[in-house]
Amino acid sequence: MAHQDKGRDTSELSNQQALRLALEWLLGGVSWADVCFREDCSWSPKLLVWVGLLWAWGDEKTLQGRFTAARKIALRMGAGRKAVATSYQAFTKMLRRWSVTLVELVQQRWREAVRDRLADRFTVAGFIPFGGDGSKFGLARTQSLECAFAPLKTRQRAKTKRGRQQAARKARQHRRRSKQQRAASARAKKADSPQLAVTVLWHLLCGLPWSWRLGPSGTSEREQLRQMLVELPTGALVVADAGFYGYEMWQALLTAGHAFVMRVGSNVHLLRRLGYVRERDDLVYFWPDREAAKGQPPLVLRLVVIHDGRQPVYLVTSVLDHRRLSNRQVIEFYRLRWGVEVFYRHVKQTYALRKLRSRAAANAPLEATWALLGLWALAFYAYCHLQAQNIPPSRVSMAQVLRAFRQPMREYKSRPDHGEDLHALLDRAIIDHYRRQSKASRDYPCKKREPGAGPPHFRLAKHKQQQKALELRDKIEKGLAA
Numbered sequence: 001m002a003h004q005d006k007g008r009d010t011s012e013l014s015n016q017q018a019l020r021l022a023l024e025w026l027l028g029g030v031s032w033a034d035v036c037f038r039e040d041c042s043w044s045p046k047l048l049v050w051v052g053l054l055w056a057w058g059d060e061k062t063l064q065g066r067f068t069a070a071r072k073i074a075l076r077m078g079a080g081r082k083a084v085a086t087s088y089q090a091f092t093k094m095l096r097r098w099s100v101t102l103v104e105l106v107q108q109r110w111r112e113a114v115r116d117r118l119a120d121r122f123t124v125a126g127f128i129p130f131g132g133d134g135s136k137f138g139l140a141r142t143q144s145l146e147c148a149f150a151p152l153k154t155r156q157r158a159k160t161k162r163g164r165q166q167a168a169r170k171a172r173q174h175r176r177r178s179k180q181q182r183a184a185s186a187r188a189k190k191a192d193s194p195q196l197a198v199t200v201l202w203h204l205l206c207g208l209p210w211s212w213r214l215g216p217s218g219t220s221e222r223e224q225l226r227q228m229l230v231e232l233p234t235g236a237l238v239v240a241d242a243g244f245y246g247y248e249m250w251q252a253l254l255t256a257g258h259a260f261v262m263r264v265g266s267n268v269h270l271l272r273r274l275g276y277v278r279e280r281d282d283l284v285y286f287w288p289d290r291e292a293a294k295g296q297p298p299l300v301l302r303l304v305v306i307h308d309g310r311q312p313v314y315l316v317t318s319v320l321d322h323r324r325l326s327n328r329q330v331i332e333f334y335r336l337r338w339g340v341e342v343f344y345r346h347v348k349q350t351y352a353l354r355k356l357r358s359r360a361a362a363n364a365p366l367e368a369t370w371a372l373l374g375l376w377a378l379a380f381y382a383y384c385h386l387q388a389q390n391i392p393p394s395r396v397s398m399a400q401v402l403r404a405f406r407q408p409m410r411e412y413k414s415r416p417d418h419g420e421d422l423h424a425l426l427d428r429a430i431i432d433h434y435r436r437q438s439k440a441s442r443d444y445p446c447k448k449r450e451p452g453a454g455p456p457h458f459r460l461a462k463h464k465q466q467q468k469a470l471e472l473r474d475k476i477e478k479g480l481a482a
Contacts, residue, residue: 014415015408018422020077022405023050026377030109035101042084043094049102050074052095056374059406063357063367064088073412095366103373107211110380114206115233117384121205121393125325127237127259129204129333132244133340134221135348136195137368138355148361149194149216196356196364199224200372201232202343204239204336207383207393209343209376214365222249229256237261237319239337242268242453247291250299254318259325261317261333265453270316274298274461276469284316285461285469292465297472304330314456339394346398351375378405385426400429 013021032045054070055063067088075084085091115122122128139145195217201210211231213224222244229252232238236258242265253260264270271285277300287298301316304327315334319325348354353371358364375398382401383393404425408416416422461469 013421014412015422016073016077016412018416019054019073019405019408019412022381022422023053023077026053026381027106027109029113030105032105035098035105037098045098045102047074047084048094048098049106050077051091052099052102052370053374053377054409055091056370057378057402057405057409059410063363067091069409073409076412092363092366095370096362099366099369103369106373110376111210111233114203114208114380117387118206122203123235124205125329126235127325128233128235129237129239129336130210130232131202131204131337131340132199132221132225132238132240133202133337133344134197134199134224134243135344136197136217137348137353137364139194139196139364140355140357140359141193142359144359144361145194145364149196149364151192151217196368197221197224198368198372199228200340200343201225201228201238202340204333204339205393207339207343207396208379209372212369212372214368222246225249226252229253229258232256232258237325237333239333241337247286247288247296247299250286250318251296254299259318261315261330263334263453264314264316264456266455266457268456270301270303270456270458271298271461271465272458273466274469275466276300276473283320284458286316287465287469292468295472297476298469306331306334312455347371347375350399350402378402382426382429385423386430389427391430395431397429397431401426404429 027046027049030049035045037043037045051067051070051074054073055066058066058069060066060069068086071084071086071091139149197215197217197219198212199221200212202208203210211228213227215224225238225240225244226249234257238253238258238260240260240262242263244262245264245268250260250262268286269288271287272283273279274285274287276285276298277283282303284301284303285298286301287296292298299318300320301318302320304315304317306313306315313334315330317325317330319330351371353368356364356367358367378401379393379396379398382396382398382404386396404422407420407425408422416424
């Protein structure tokens, strides 16, 4: 993957040429040899990915309008034949058939490129740090989406004729109610609305997504994270909030050879003085009764307590050696985890994907997948472009980066004015150093505030637990020796 600034002066290029160079740089090195379309298919793998990214970057009101514009731009750039299908339905059909393969190829190439191009940020303190977090995209209340992505009870009800009749009757009753009754009914209706759950693994220092999983409302974030562990590089350190707790979750990370830093709350019980290893004041054990009864070993963890200004925050890490990972580094990694929340803000607000536009269940995951891939492409291109100016990813404005790409897309037939070409716009996509005052609206009484996670429960290990732990340790040591 060559540097995007190498070669011609981009200020002399037309908008379509600048976009073409950007796409060729992003997809340079991707091998399409293993992707074989039918001989009579007017699409090619390269053209489909180009149109998919341009479709994700577009700002037209409808998805079909975005496709029409993206197809015109791609053909103008010479990416395919003029006879390529004009139907949006044919485009989505191709995406449904090939998105998994094509997205995997692009992801693999970009992961290698991130490691090479952002090498000074890729590894720190001997670890490759990733933040994990989940969120949800809103969906339209169509029957197709309700059957696929609503909470389980709503899905089961939507699949039966009687359930649909009951939903229609409730909707008629809702219109006849008073304002207060309608508000209460709307809150209950929102809880039953279909949503697309997403869990993302995000590189904490490079500021880029690494992998993600999608599923219906109610999908376990922990299970989605466990599915992505095979895609993590050796030496990964996973940082996550209090929702990603559990023996199976943490054991899966350790079995895969990864370390972790996790926040723990009142839903976690930790043991002290179990005697499984040489004791220290900051050592705790996670050993639920169910796992103990199955003969599973306790998880030995190091406890780090910090204060966020309002309440203490309890962190546990699987790295017991202070020389490998100090308390200060643990705190810094957890502080960087906030970047995942910022990433979701970019997706939902800057990218305007709080609610997906797809009306069919088969298309909603496609829209979300290509939106995440498109945001990855924008951010990676901008970070590498501004790297020459020593601009860190934290100072890059994603809103301005998005505008920098959308302006050439809107004016793809013409040449840019002086200082309005793609790279000139990216040069100005920087957040200033001005420190803004806290907004008074943050203390507004109606502002939603999530309850704190609370402290974990600590208890001293009982004598029976100590004996069982020692017996288990002896069995494990004898098994290893044998």
